[in-house]
Amino acid sequence: MSIVFLNDAFMPMEEAKISPMDRGFLFGDGIYEVIPSYDTKLVGFGPHIDRMQEGMDLIGIKLDWDHAKWAQVVNTLIEKNGGGNLGIYLHVSRGTDSKRFHAYPDNVAPTVYAFAFEIPPANVADKAIAKTYKVNSTEDLRWKRCHIKSTALLGNVMHFQHGFAEGCNETLLFNANNELTEASACNAYIVKDGVIATPPLDNQILPGITRLILLDILAKDGSLKVEERVVTMDEVENADEIWVTSSSKEVAPVVEFNGKPVGDGKIGDVWLKAQALYSAGKYNY
Numbered sequence: 001m002s003i004v005f006l007n008d009a010f011m012p013m014e015e016a017k018i019s020p021m022d023r024g025f026l027f028g029d030g031i032y033e034v035i036p037s038y039d040t041k042l043v044g045f046g047p048h049i050d051r052m053q054e055g056m057d058l059i060g061i062k063l064d065w066d067h068a069k070w071a072q073v074v075n076t077l078i079e080k081n082g083g084g085n086l087g088i089y090l091h092v093s094r095g096t097d098s099k100r101f102h103a104y105p106d107n108v109a110p111t112v113y114a115f116a117f118e119i120p121p122a123n124v125a126d127k128a129i130a131k132t133y134k135v136n137s138t139e140d141l142r143w144k145r146c147h148i149k150s151t152a153l154l155g156n157v158m159h160f161q162h163g164f165a166e167g168c169n170e171t172l173l174f175n176a177n178n179e180l181t182e183a184s185a186c187n188a189y190i191v192k193d194g195v196i197a198t199p200p201l202d203n204q205i206l207p208g209i210t211r212l213i214l215l216d217i218l219a220k221d222g223s224l225k226v227e228e229r230v231v232t233m234d235e236v237e238n239a240d241e242i243w244v245t246s247s248s249k250e251v252a253p254v255v256e257f258n259g260k261p262v263g264d265g266k267i268g269d270v271w272l273k274a275q276a277l278y279s280a281g282k283y284n285y
């Protein structure tokens with residue numbers, strides 16, 4: 001049985017109820033996070049909570065919770081749901097109003113919802129057992145504030161469906177200039193001649209915590225060169241390797257892009273090194 005947290009109490013998922021007047025339901029007016037936990041060890045708890053707080057600040061949701069309060073909820077959810085490999089989903093919506101009016105209401109308490117769900121086991125840096133990904137592509141038609149981890153995800157959902165419908169695991173998104181932004185629910189990278197390149201942080205992409213941790217680990221190690229820069233469609237088509245990262249996938253190797261093999265169609269050596277470094281360092285964040 002899945003135990004969830006809603007507004008100040010833990011309860012079985014079936015008992016968790018919110019009003020249909022909740023602005024999260026009516027407007028997608030909220031902020032969310034997904035934090036991975038392997039055998040009760042969290043990856044990136046601090047940066048995830050910081051990003052959620054930044055999102056709430058950006059959209060004017062006032063919730064006076066510090067890291068300790070979030071840690072209590074997160075750790076209790078892990079414990080009540082049996083540990084294992086869990087994604088911890090945290091959601092703060094602006095709350096329940098008595099009317100549907102677009103402007104931010106005063107004196108409405110935010111709705112806080114959290115649950116745990118099973119995620120795949122942590123990646124192992126081993127080409128023989130790593131899951132490989134296929135992706136296709138489409139124009140990024142989401143809004144101009146993709147740096148906010150908003151619960152309004154219809155654009156992402158439609159882009160993910162574009163890949164899913166064609167048997168792909170993800171969809172790479174390109175802006176109107178044919179520059180890579182990210183994937184529908186992941187950040188994206190290419191490798192060419194041993195050099196890793198990923199789009200820079202701006203309003204076109206989510207500042208992924210896996211990206212943050214990976215780039216920090218790679219910078220400290222120093223053996224792999226990383227460039228944060230514009231990446232064109234042409235470069236993606238001719239890449240030796242493509243990866244996508246997210247909290248539930250870690251560093252995921254992509255072996256097919258738009259129906260064609262990436263490089264030699266096999267998992268690359270740079271992925272192997274990067275995932276090994278990520279596996280070794282991820283719990284330090």
Ligand code: PDD
Nearest residue numbers: 034184185186187206208209210246247
């Ligand atoms: N997705 N970009 C987008 C659009 C995302 O939705 C996500 C995460 C990422 C990677 O961010 P992070 O490394 O912090 O997980 C990038 C989550 C997992 C989701 O929506 O389920």
